[in-house]
Amino acid sequence: MLASLVGYLGDFDKAEEATQEAFAIAAERWPASGMPANPGAWLTTTARNRAIDRIRRERTLAEKIHLLPVPELVMDEFDEVDDTVIKDERLELIFTCCHPALPTDGQVALTLRALGGLQTADIARAFLVSEETMKRRLSRAKAKIKATGIPFAVPDARLLPDRLDAVLAVIYLIYNEGYSGRVDLSAEAIRLGQVLAALMPDAPEAHGLLALMMIHQARQRARFSGEDLVLLDDQDRSLWDVSQIAAGRAVLDAAIALGGRGAYVVQAAIASLQTAEQIDWPQVAELYRRLVELTGSPVVELNHAVALAQAGDPAAALHAVDRLDLDGYLYFHSTRGELLRRLGRDDEARAAYRRALDLATSTPERRFLTRRLEQL
Amino acid sequence: MQYALMIYAEPGHVEALSDAERDAARAEYLAFADDARHVVGAQLQPVETATCVRVVGGRTLMTDGPFADTKEVLGGFAFIEAANLDEAIELAARVPAARLGGTVEVRPVVQR
Numbered sequence: 001m002l003a004s005l006v007g008y009l010g011d012f013d014k015a016e017e018a019t020q021e022a023f024a025i026a027a028e029r030w031p032a033s034g035m036p037a038n039p040g041a042w043l044t045t046t047a048r049n050r051a052i053d054r055i056r057r058e059r060t061l062a063e064k065i066h067l068l069p070v071p072e073l074v075m076d077e078f079d080e081v082d083d084t085v086i087k088d089e090r091l092e093l094i095f096t097c098c099h100p101a102l103p104t105d106g107q108v109a110l111t112l113r114a115l116g117g118l119q120t121a122d123i124a125r126a127f128l129v130s131e132e133t134m135k136r137r138l139s140r141a142k143a144k145i146k147a148t149g150i151p152f153a154v155p156d157a158r159l160l161p162d163r164l165d166a167v168l169a170v171i172y173l174i175y176n177e178g179y180s181g182r183v184d185l186s187a188e189a190i191r192l193g194q195v196l197a198a199l200m201p202d203a204p205e206a207h208g209l210l211a212l213m214m215i216h217q218a219r220q221r222a223r224f225s226g227e228d229l230v231l232l233d234d235q236d237r238s239l240w241d242v243s244q245i246a247a248g249r250a251v252l253d254a255a256i257a258l259g260g261r262g263a264y265v266v267q268a269a270i271a272s273l274q275t276a277e278q279i280d281w282p283q284v285a286e287l288y289r290r291l292v293e294l295t296g297s298p299v300v301e302l303n304h305a306v307a308l309a310q311a312g313d314p315a316a317a318l319h320a321v322d323r324l325d326l327d328g329y330l331y332f333h334s335t336r337g338e339l340l341r342r343l344g345r346d347d348e349a350r351a352a353y354r355r356a357l358d359l360a361t362s363t364p365e366r367r368f369l370t371r372r373l374e375q376l
Numbered sequence: 377m378q379y380a381l382m383i384y385a386e387p388g389h390v391e392a393l394s395d396a397e398r399d400a401a402r403a404e405y406l407a408f409a410d411d412a413r414h415v416v417g418a419q420l421q422p423v424e425t426a427t428c429v430r431v432v433g434g435r436t437l438m439t440d441g442p443f444a445d446t447k448e449v450l451g452g453f454a455f456i457e458a459a460n461l462d463e464a465i466e467l468a469a470r471v472p473a474a475r476l477g478g479t480v481e482v483r484p485v486v487q488r
Contacts, residue, residue, distance in 0.1 A: 099461075101461060101465070147484055148461045148482075148483075148484050149377045149458075149459075149460040149461045149464075149484060150461045150462075151459075151461070151462055153462075155462070159462070
């Protein structure tokens with residue numbers, strides 16, 4: 001409903017205000033007069049009319065809003081308004097919120113506010129900033145949309161692949177903020193992913209990302225044991241959400257059936273393989289190799305090396321890892337430590353773990369690395 | 377909507393091209409300038425010809441050189457008329473400097 005209003009009014013704030021007013025009116029009237037036959041249509045029409053009312057009173061702002069000629073108020077005809085008249089413009093809204101011309105933190109904030117419907121205070125808390133800061137981020141993003149003329153539209157086919165990448169990146173960013181302990185945002189990211197996949201059923205990467213998030217989240221409860229990080233090998237699989245894994249795999253199958261072989265589909269396939277009783281590490285390594293091709297990312301190369309080690313070749317893995325330039329990255333050093341330990345080079349392993357410990361920022365990380373050092 | 381396109385590039389980036397590449401870049405710039413949405417534009421003379429002017433205490437002060445002493449300098453500008461930011465960006469991407477290592481800054485113009 002908000003999406004269609006933003007489209008109609010061309011303005012986030014007015015759409016929000018009008019929506020709230022419509023709900024307030026409904027809450028007042030419906031208990032007495034009963035619910036209308038088509039509540040969705042009633043709410044949208046009421047919201048539009050309230051907004052038009054306000055706009056008439058603020059005529060000077062009208063030129064900044066893309067309005068059709070203002071229609072007459074039709075307060076008496078709600079029940080006749082068809083559901084099909086209300087266009088689902090959530091896809092336009094997603095692409096507008098995630099426009100690459102906006103700063104990333106603004107894209108994230110706006111997506112959570114406009115599509116997720118989260119309160120500003122909750123978004124602020126999730127990102128560990130003050131509510132004032134988050135309000136400013138949102139204002140800046142909305143102001144830039146208005147001032148620069150970012151259109152409320154689904155991008156042309158020509159631009160769509162890149163713009164879809166931007167949307168997926170925002171959703172994944174939201175997911176990862178939740179993944180490191182605060183579960184709420186990861187659930188919100190999955191919900192957004194489901195909305196996007198439903199609105200873009202033929203986009204394999206959208207399904208790939210959704211599958212990836214679902215399978216990861218299914219394992220969430222087993223990742224931590226109190227304050228301790230638990231490695232994949234050691235996780236208590238009874239804590240895994242089996243039905244969510246199955247659901248994630250179904251989404252992955254859909255993505256593959258659409259011919260998806262992009263980065264998110266590959267990552268989802270890796271996650272899926274890692275939920276098997278016996279992990280097929282050579283297959284995982286092969287998928288990581290493809291992911292390296294797609295992304296050129298040294299962190300992905302690191303994961304590839306780990307898969308090689310798990311598949312039985314720690315020496316080759318260490319050789320691959322040592323070629324990487326990731327000195328500031330904790331997992332680079334902890335991985336080296338583990339590989340050196342497996343190769344029996346304990347002194348070097350200790351040095352690597354100590355370097356990792358220097359870079360550790362969270363308690364679970366520190367505890368894990370300290371235990372590893374003690375075990376050597 | 378009117379947008380200003382400010383074209384930043386390293387001095388000499390065009391001269392460094394081969395003859396064929398330079399001809400191609402010039403043709404692209406002409407095509408860009410010929411676009412119906414291109415209102416006005418100009419290439420600026422090199423940064424060595426720049427003079428900065430300030431008025432302090434009623435006196436006109438001037439210094440030699442550009443405003444910002446950066447590797448990439450303002451080399452030209454254009455005013456375009458576009459329906460929305462996406463259209464403005466699409467036009468900006470056609471400025472040859474953008475694909476030759478430079479940057480085009482796109483900003484909406486204040487409507488008077």
